[in-house]
Amino acid sequence: MMKPFQLAARENKKEDTIIQVTGPGSSVKIGEGYCTIIAGPCAVENRDDYIELAQFLAHSGAHLLRGGLFKPRTSPYSFRGLGKEGLDILKEARSATGLPVITEVMDVRDLDYLVGEVDILQVGSRNMQNYALLDQLGQINTPILLKRGLAATIEEWLLAAEYILARGNGQVILCERGIRTFEPYTRNTVDIGAVALVKNLSHLPVLVDPSHATGKWDMVIPVAKAAIAAGADGVMVEVHQNPDYALSDGKQSLTPDNFRKMLKQVTDIAKLEGKIMNTEEKM
C-alpha cells in the first residue's frame, strides 16, 4: 500500500539520513548507528545557572545543549521563557562549551534572528501541525527536531515531517515525547513501539524525550534505556541543578548526578547495540 508520506518513507530513500550538526568545538552525527545525548534545562532561566550547567553537561559527555527561550505553557500566567533576551546566554554557552545548541521556535516571526544562531530548531508538540511554521522551516537550511504531537498518529507525525521535506529541508529529526492516554499516573505515555516502527517506516533519525514523556524524574533513566534498546538514535533529557526550584518542569528534571548515571547506563546499552557515542568518534 502506498504510504501517504513520500519523501519521509524508507521506500523512497533506502539509506538512513544522518544529520551532521557542528558546534564551535565539536561535531555530532544524528541518525542510525550513532547515539546522541541532548541535555539541558527545560528553559534558560538566567545566565549564571545556564552557563554553569552547560559546562557541567559538556564535561560529563552531553553532545548537544538544549535551552528553551520560548516556552509553550498551557496557562498564560506561567513563566513563558526569557524570549529573545535569552539568546545571548545560549550563544555564550555554545562558545564556552563548544557544543552545538537546540532551541524551540513557536512563531515564524522569530526565525529572523534565530536562524544562523542555533544549530537545531525544535518544533514542539503543540505546533506539530502548525503548518505556517512547518512551511517556513522547510525553506531554511537548519536541522529541525520535530516532536510528535500529543495525540498525533504516527502517520500524522510523518506527514508533518513531509511538510518540511517537501519544501526542501531534508534535515528532519523525529522526537517521540509521549502521547496522551487515559493513564493519570504519568504525564504522557511513551510510545516505545513507535520508535521501532518509525525506524522501519522512515529513514529519518528518531530520538526520545523521556523527561516530557513521563513527567517524573525517576522514570527518565529506565525509559531512556528502553528507548535505546528499542532502536532510538538518542535521547533528549532535562537536567537542572535544583529541580525543586525550576521555573518549569522541575519534577521531570534529572539532577547533575542522575544525568551522569543515565549517561553511563545509556552508553552501555548503546554499545551493546553497536551504536557509536558521538563523543567516541571525536577522539
Added chain:
Amino acid sequence: MMKPFQLAARENKKEDTIIQVTGPGSSVKIGEGYCTIIAGPCAVENRDDYIELAQFLAHSGAHLLRGGLFKPRTSPYSFRGLGKEGLDILKEARSATGLPVITEVMDVRDLDYLVGEVDILQVGSRNMQNYALLDQLGQINTPILLKRGLAATIEEWLLAAEYILARGNGQVILCERGIRTFEPYTRNTVDIGAVALVKNLSHLPVLVDPSHATGKWDMVIPVAKAAIAAGADGVMVEVHQNPDYALSDGKQSLTPDNFRKMLKQVTDIAKLEGKIMNTEEKM
C-alpha cells in the same frame, strides 16, 4: 478549588457573555438564550459555487456563513484552500447575502488583511495551543471562535481562551468539535458532556461542530440536535452542493436538502429549550 483559568471562569463573571456579530444585512447574538446556525462548505473552492450556496443558506435561515480560505491539511499534498485569493469571494458572499462571515486563520501574518474584513476569526483544533497566534488574537477587536484541540482537556481549552481574554479580547466563542479516542468508526468522538460542563464552568458561548466531530453526514443531524438539547448555543455545519465532489471533507457535508431538514429539527429543540433563533429576533 481555584480554577487555573480566571477571566474565563463563571465565578469571576456571573452574567453570560453574549457576542453580537453584525453583517451588512443582519445581526446575530451568540450566547446563552440564543441559537446560532453557522453553515457553509469546508473550503471556498470557487466563486460561483460559493455564492450560489451562500444564497441558498441565507435564504434557508442560516445566520452566519463559514468559508475556509486556509485549510490545515494533514498532508502537504492535499488541497490547502484558495488562500488570500479567496477573500474576495467571501466578501462578495457577505455583501450578496447580508450575513456575517467566519473564516479560519492559521498564520499571524495573515491577520494584516483579514482583520476588518471578516466578522469572526476561527482558530482550528491544530492551533488551539499556537500561543503566538492566540497572543495576537487577544490584541484585536474581532470575535474569535476557538475550537477545542483534538486531544485538549476542558481545562486546556479554557486556558487557551484565557490567552485571548488575558490580552484584552473578551469575545471568545468556544466550539466543541470532537476529541480523539480509540473509536475508529467515527472521525472523532463528540464530547457532549463537555458542552454541559463548559456552560457551567464558563460564561463564554459554546457551539458544536457535528460535521468535523463525526466525519459522517448522516450523523450530523442527530448530533446537532443532541448539542442543542445539551445546552449548546448553536451549531456550525458543513454544507456542500455536491458532497461527492468536495475538495475536502465531502463525507461529512450535508446536502442543501439535509441542511433544511437539520435546521427544522434543531429549531424545534431550540424552541423547546426556550432559545431564540437569531432569525426570529430580526423580524
Added chain:
Amino acid sequence: MMKPFQLAARENKKEDTIIQVTGPGSSVKIGEGYCTIIAGPCAVENRDDYIELAQFLAHSGAHLLRGGLFKPRTSPYSFRGLGKEGLDILKEARSATGLPVITEVMDVRDLDYLVGEVDILQVGSRNMQNYALLDQLGQINTPILLKRGLAATIEEWLLAAEYILARGNGQVILCERGIRTFEPYTRNTVDIGAVALVKNLSHLPVLVDPSHATGKWDMVIPVAKAAIAAGADGVMVEVHQNPDYALSDGKQSLTPDNFRKMLKQVTDIAKLEGKIMNTEEKM
C-alpha cells in the same frame, strides 16, 4: 463491506427489535418509537430505603426499577453490594410497585437463582467481554442489557451482543455508558455519536446511562436530553434519597426532585421526537 457482526446487523433484520418486559403491574416496550426510563439507586443498600425510593419512582413515572445486588468495584475494600440477600428486597419492590426490575449479574453461578426473578439482567462494562458469561446469557430467555465496555469499540460492543444472539437469546438491549478518554473532568466521555451510529448499524434498542457516563449529577439532565435527541430509546439513571450518604456513586445520583425535573424534560424531547413514553400507552 460485510460487517463482522451478523445477527446484530440491520442488514440482516430490517425491522427494529422491540423488547417487551412485563412486571406484575405494568408492561414496558423497549426499542424504536418508545422511550423507556429506568431508575433506581446504584446499589440496594437496605430494605426500607429501597422500597421507599421504588415507590417514589413508580409514582413519578419511571418504567423500570434498577437495583444492584452485586457491585463490581475497582477496589476489593469498597462496598460490594448485598449480594443474594438483596434479592428479596428487589422482589418486594417489584411487587409493591408493579414495575419490572433490572439487576446486574457478574458470575455465571448466580444465574441459578436470578433467572425467573428479575425482568432484565444487566452485563456491566467490566464484563462486556466476559465470554463465559455471555455464552450463558445467550441460553436463557431473559432480556439482557449489555453495557458498552469502557474502552470497547462500537464493533466490539456489537460483537459482544452477537455472542448472546448467536446462542439463541435475541433480546439484547445495548447501553452506552461513556468511554474512557484522556479527559479528567468527567468520569467518562459519553459517546453520543455512537448512539446515532448504532441505531443505524443495528436493529437492537439503545439506551444511555448518563449517570455512570458523566459521574456528576448536574450533567445527568443535559446528557439525558441529548441522548433522546440523538435517537436513544431511553435512559437509565441513578437516583438516591440522600446522594451524600450513598454507599456507592453518590456524586452521580439525582435527588428525587431532580429525577422529576429530568423526567419532565426528557418527556418533552421524546414527544418532539415522536416517541411514546411507556406510561402513556399503559393508560
Added chain:
Amino acid sequence: MMKPFQLAARENKKEDTIIQVTGPGSSVKIGEGYCTIIAGPCAVENRDDYIELAQFLAHSGAHLLRGGLFKPRTSPYSFRGLGKEGLDILKEARSATGLPVITEVMDVRDLDYLVGEVDILQVGSRNMQNYALLDQLGQINTPILLKRGLAATIEEWLLAAEYILARGNGQVILCERGIRTFEPYTRNTVDIGAVALVKNLSHLPVLVDPSHATGKWDMVIPVAKAAIAAGADGVMVEVHQNPDYALSDGKQSLTPDNFRKMLKQVTDIAKLEGKIMNTEEKM
C-alpha cells in the same frame, strides 16, 4: 498519600516478591533479579505441532511454555481454542520438555480441572476486572499472571491484583500487554513507563507481552529488549512454526528463528542489567 492498594504496595512489603514455579524438569524464579522467558503459540491448535514447538522452545532456552486452551475472541465466530480437550496436550508438553506451563482461565467453572495441572494461571486483559474470577483465584495456591486490562489505569491494575492478594494468594505476576490508544498502526501501545513505575510502586514481578502489545512480529524484538532495559522481569512472546497459518494471532508470532534471535538479544540486555537468566542458575 495512602495508596488505594495495600498488599500490593511496596510500602507494605519492602522485599521483592519472587515467585518460584517448578516444572517436572526445571524450576523458574520470577521477580527482581531474574529474567524469565515465556514462549509458545497463542493457542494450542493440535498435538503434533504443539509438542514439536514445545521441544524446540525448551531446547532453545525458553523457561516456561504458554499454550492457550480457551481463547477470548472478539467475535463468537472465531476459533475459540480446543478447550478442556487441549489440556492433555499441554500436560504432555510439560512432561516431554520438563518445563512448567501457563494457560489462561476465563471461567470459574474451569478451575475444577485446571488447578493442579498447570503451573501458572493467566487472567487475560478482558477479565482483569472479572471479580468473580479474581475472588476465586485468590483462594487457590497457583501463581496468577494478571494481564493489564486494555484500558486499565495502573491503579486499577494493582487493585485487581489486590483482589487476589486480599483473598490469600500472594503469588501474583503482573503483565503489561499494551493499552488502547488512538494509534491505528499498532494493535496496542506498550506502556513502557508503566513497567518502571510498577516496579517502584509494587513488590510484585512485572513481565511484558510484546506480541499482543504490538500485534506485529517485527516489533516484538525491539519491544522485548526495551522491556528488559526498562526493568521488566521477563517477557512472554508468541511463537509459531508457520505464523501465516496460525488459527489466531499469526501476525504477531515470531518464527522459531526469530525467537532464537530475540532470546540472544534479550539475554545480552538482561546480563547488562545484572539479571540472572533462569537457565543459568539451573546449571
